[in-house]
Amino acid sequence: MFVLHMLLLLGLYALGLNALEVKVCDCEQASQKGILQFSDENCQPEKKEKRTNAVNYSVYTEKREELKFPGYICARWKQIKHITTSFFGQKVVVPDKIALETSPFECLTMYESRRCNEQPMTINDNKFFYDQEPVEDGWWLETVTVETINCAVEKIQLYQETEGESFSTPLGIAQATAGSISHNHLTLIWDKTFAVKSEPKARLVESGVAIIITTGTSNKFRMHDEEKELEFHIQITNKRCLPPLTTCDVKADAFDVIGQPKLYIFTTPIIPKNSSLEEGSRKRPVLKEDASIDVVANFQYLRDQLLDNENDLTREIENLHFQQGVTSQDEFNIQVLREENADLREKIKVLEERDKKNIEDLNELREENVTLRQQMKIQSECEKQRRRMI
The missing domain is CATH 1.10.287 (Helix Hairpins)
Structure with missing residues (x-):
């Protein structure tokens, strides 16, 4: 019986040893695998040389220049006085003012005639006005109401950035083709012919000397003007006609300005004077034997x-x-x-x-x-x- 127990214990011990047996990986030659491959921390990264080219540049746009044209703001109001005379002759005056609507035709008439209800207006720079108080002595033990109509016209400068669209005015956003706008008893008028659309025409915005720097991205560059402190991010586009032509048979290379779709740039390379070898060449120099060489x-x-x-x-x-x-x-x-x-x-x-x-x-x-x-x-x-x- 004792021998049987010993054999049973030895068998259980052997099974326990087998259960604890594990496989250990060999990590002596481990290699990293994954999406990101990190380089040696002591390895200096390769520096990419950015090529630069000096050019004369001209920035054009077919967007019309900001349009400036005159406008006229008109206002009319009724000046009222309520005069009450007491038994002892004391006068009590209660003033009042009521704003009146002014039509575009009435506004234009006031500006052209310089008159307010047939009364001549006072001219002061760009302002025309008629501002008078009603005059009346009143009657004993009665209340008399007297009134007069006053006018004012002011000439202002209006601006329209984009033709054919709405633009900002002192009275709010107005439609260019409307010719007038009214708000809070004020009326603004302008000549609608200024808002007529015109044919697109190339207009020079800026010009100067700059360098074009490669960015590492295909067809995209940086253009830096050191003197004027300007910098444009540009990309190669289709060919365009040289200004002032809008249609042509022979077109030239142009750049679009990234972020400003209405601008485009023409460039011409600057060739250094007295340059005997090709610009940008990194070849070792070769001494020319020709006497005509500078x-x-x-x-x-x-x-x-x-x-x-x-x-x-x-x-x-x-x-x-x-x-x-x-x-x-x-x-x-x-x-x-x-x-x-x-x-x-x-x-x-x-x-x-x-x-x-x-x-x-x-x-x-x-x-x-x-x-x-x-x-x-x-x-x-x-x-x-x-x-x-x-």
Whole structure:
């Protein structure tokens, strides 16, 4: 019996060991998987160079310029006095004022005639008015009511930003084709011919010199005008006719202004003067042997290229120090850049010597020219003396 119990305990112990058995993953060569792939925190991100181009630009719009035209505000009111005379002759005056409606025709008549109910109005700058108090002595023990009608007209400036649509006025939003608007016993009139729609016509809004900068997004750029402190976000669109033409056979490239759909821009590249090599080229300089090449421009170009190479060398060294170590390939790249810089310095030195030699030759020619002029002057004097002797 004891042996049976021992065997049973050993069997249960063996089953318990099997139940605790687990598989452990090998994480020695673990790799990250997922949507986001993070780079090494010590790795410097690649810097994308933004290309820039200098251009002359002109900003146009087919939107009509803000229209300014005159308007006339008219008002009329009735001035009333209630005069009561007591038994002892004391007068009690109670004034009152009632606003009157004014039709557009009455408003126009008041402005053109400068009269208020046949009474001449006083003119003061852009205002015409007639403002009089009714006069009456009253009667004993009676209440007399006297009244007079007063008028006022004021000339104001109206503005319409978009033709054919409503616009703001001192009396509220008005329809351009209505010709008048009334509110609170005031009437505003204007000439409706100013609101007639016109054919779309290109109008110059702004112009100047700017640089176009790439943004990394296809067909989208930034245009920055440093002098006028202007910046436009632009994109390439279909071709347009050059102003002032609205229809044409030959169209030019244009840019649309992002966020301002009624503006578009024409640009022309600025070609640097005395530029002997193609603008924007990053190739190593090649010394021209042709005598017709502008020596000064070529010399300046070599200096600029040398400065660019030195900047590249400095940037390369900074990048190498940023990393943990310098490889043999990196050392080779640095050595190549140094040799190219040394070669450039030799070419600049040769160019300076050639320029110096050209100046010396020019001075010799000037001296020979002076000597030749002196000889010609002597021969001329001799010829004059010979003629006198004859």
